[in-house]
Amino acid sequence: MGVLVDYFRAPGADAVRDHLDEQEGDSPLGVFDGLGLKGIEPGVTLGQLIAFASDQQWRAGLVQERLIWPVGAESDLEYEGPWVSVLGDESRDVLAGLTAARIPDLVARWARIDEFYGDADPEHLREVLTELAALAGRAREHGESLYVWACV
Structure with a gap:
């Protein structure tokens, strides 16, 4: 069983919550600019990429993430x-600042993480990283945050 994960940008948390309430939690892709990245969750998988890109060691909480929808889900076992969280702007800015020249090295390192089970397609990851960096750039350019919709 995989985790469905969509990354998207939006003008604010209220707009995201309104959409999710109206659509009963359906993916916001198609309404908001974003991309589907099955299995690339923010805390560990994306977090390791952020660590590589910012020359840090990965640690829990490196990618700051705050649940915004549904209200109270964090305490309902x-x-x-689905859930939606907003990422800290630091992660958005790291991704937005990636240059095309850095992407091949980052992909080579990222493809070797345990979470990809040694089965990552570097070409696919290059496309993912290029698209994710562009999305983050558009978010930063418009003063928006990056959001994550996830569902098991």
């Missing part, structure tokens, strides 16, 4: 998703 029976809730099975």
Whole structure:
């Protein structure tokens, strides 16, 4: 069973919550600018990429993330998703600042993380990273945050 993960930009948390309430939690892709990245969750998988890109060691909490929808889900042990969180702007800015020249080295390192089970396609990861960096750049340019919709 994989985790479905969509990364998107939006003008604010209220707009995201309004959409999710109206659409009963359906993915916001198509309404907001974003991309689907099945299995690339923010805390560990994306977090390791952020660590590589910012020359840090990965640690829990490196990618700051705050649940914004649904309200109260963090304390409901029976809730099975979907969830939406907002990423800290530091992560957005690291991604937005990536140059095309850095992407091959980052992909080579990222492809070797345990979470990809040694089965990562570097070409696919290059496309993912290029698209994610562009999305982060558009978010920063418009003064928006990056959001993550996830569902098991």
